Amino acid sequence: MNAKMKKRMIAVSGVIVIVLILVLAFVGGNTAATTMSIAEAAENPQAGQKVQVSGNVVQDSFSTSNDVLTFKIYDPEGDPATQLEVRYDGAASSTFGNDVTAICTGKINDAGVLECSELVTKCPSKYENADSALTVEQLLGYGESVYGKVVKVAGSVGAGSLKAAGQGDRFILVDTEAGDSVPVVFEGALSDEVAEGSTVVLTGSLGDDGKFAATDVALEG
Template sequence: MNAKMKRRLVAVSGIIIVVLILVLAFVGGNSAATTVSVAQAAEGGYAGKKVQVSGNVVENSFSTDGNTLTFSIYDPENESGQPLKVVYEGAASSTFGNDVTAICTGHMGGDGVLACSELVTKCPSKYESATDALEVGRLLGYGPDMVGTMVKVTGTVVSGTLKPAGEGQRFVVTDGTEEMGVMFDGALSEEVADDATVVITGSLNSDGGFDATEVALQA
């Protein structure tokens, strides 16, 4: 084998080694997460490990700072257990809210906080009959007389208005003529989307918005 062939072989071998290192690094960085309970994650035995934890969002535990969402989750089958704090670098979906089921994947820190890189939220679909529900225009037409009175309202979600919980107005609903902002920090099912017809339970506030206690798809 001449010197030129040797140099070529060494170069090819070097490229193969580099490719193998990159592949192993990629596979290692994307290894499957260990599924653990909220209690197991909170105990501190998984520091530095990639885990997947499912739990319900603790009511009003979430806050946002720029593109960072911080919240806590608990085990609905063990509500007295210790909750787990989660930090997620990314925008929350419009389905995120109080008591929604959050599937969190990431690495546990030595401080007992889950640095979440993947967040999936799930909320069971809720359906409600529109019987006895007022249309948006009808409710607003009553004016101050209806402020604070618990009612049901039906309407369509205005396209592009859905926001995550914790940002004030959650979405805008319309009957095709009148529009009304809806405040709601609870869980929304993923079917509550642009142009979905919903039935909302709650009360009109003094600012002309609607403070909702429940949002469901119209049955």
């Protein structure tokens, strides 16, 4: 290869490198999200720019219509009255529920609503000793005498039954030994460790509709 050819190849390689750098810079600049607090998003929404805002889901603020989830978040360390409305067109994780930490990435529209394209939920794990808890078989065996009374019951999360809050029964609690089961109503946050087959301890009460209304869900530990 002569000197002229070498110079031409070096020049072409240099152009390719510059083009790649510019492309990567352009892509990175358009995909990187600016991290904002809820207060910052409320005061300066930067409509049209990609942002990431984290907060806890406001109690019973969520609803689903035409597969679109809407909810509000607040800063647990800030002013609870300062809230940001979020619209998410996608399936929420089974961990989603009241007061769960929601990490929302997207763009804030002209109405001040965060059009979320990425939703991640986090909740710390809780553990409860199951020694004093009833089995599902024992719970159902009491019949009407236990309706409305606060009790603890332990069992496993039934296969294929785990759902996000706001989508009906949260899961089915199964007594793996006796085969009994009871649907569970719970709108709170679940930890990432709660999965199908997990052994959990619930606090709540059995209603006359045959469903267990849980106020707390913890992993057995």
